[in-house]
Amino acid sequence: MTQLYEIDGYHYIVDLTPYFVLGVLVIALVCAIAVLVRRILASPFRYPYYVARFNVSGRRNVRIEDYIDRHLMDPASWDAIVAHRAYIQNWKHEQEEYLKTCRLRSRRERQYAEAVDDDRAFRFITCRDQTRYKQANYVKTSYKVSMDDSELDVNWEWIVERRSRLAAINDEATLRDYHAKNQRRLMTKQLREQIARRDNYTCQICGKYMPDGVGLHVDHIVPVAKGGKTVPSNLQVLCSKCNGRKGAR
Template structure:
């Protein structure tokens, strides 16, 4: 059996000792890092809106639409309560912690109530990769815009939307060009709501031909393009009404 020279065996022993010492130092440093690092993570609310193939995007418009939906507002309220409960649990934990002062400082370092609710718009972009002389496309999601707000900002905005019946975004409601707010989707919604029937003479026209969408309070007199101010009239009744307010 081959015997290694004594000086070689001694060198190997020294290397093993050094490696063991380095490992021990690493474990001590890593252990200290785990103990001293900030263990808290602020529970942000994050919501993305897909605006692919859309132009002139206003992120506040999308936030308003989200707030107008019962689901969206409930999600925001629920997350606000989640933040409150997280703070209570964290503060209770700190009271029983050995590193109380350090943990208290670390908690206040990450509390970010002014920007707790984060919204962003994203759009898909087509990109290409080439492999073996074959080009293939794939889509990636790219950030378009973002905004971070606090709870009070959302509450105030929700109250403003509530005052207009959640029928439109604030930008749409206060727009000077109300006729531009009459979309194809809104026309169809009013037609279905009024059962394709003239609200003046009662004429039923299921194909929709000859029916028009009328502003109950005319735009010229401050009327808005919202569902509660719209009705279906036949062309004859709408022509007779002219620019008068429907009673």
């Protein structure tokens, strides 16, 4: 890389390569410093959200609250939520300790305040598997991706309140099912079988044993008409005779 100059009738050939190299180095250095400064100034706080995903592939009329209720009723999940709550509290405590001694303190305090997101600390997401196709070399192959469907973000108080409402009904149903107007609709084949197995296919009034299920009724102890719920504690096995007698009363 050379440049020809003419000064007072003399021609000079100047090799510009060293200047070019120096220029590139300076630009690289400036860029590196800019990246470093950006990194130092960026927020170091990452709020530790609790995230639970529910795969609702193939299901219709999905209500995320039902999935959250079942999640809260599951002992292992509940333990995980409580542990995560403690983790968040601990994380906040650590960050607040750090803020007392850190550099760029006012900037860090502002960034911390922006990062803390207690009102949305617990994130529940429903997702669906979707089949996608890609074509390469005339061969079509399918692969699955998980797409988020809906999301509900809540705070710890919401969780505690929900959990206590579920506990009040002995974790027997989701809150929506428990308060549903049409309790008969909630009587499923699986629930029927569950109650029959629990009561050992035996009429709970006369003791008739019906192992083949013939004449076996699953009865609401407190009738639906009187506010009885379709939950295991309000269901029992009866034989046709006892069921008929009960209905006549």
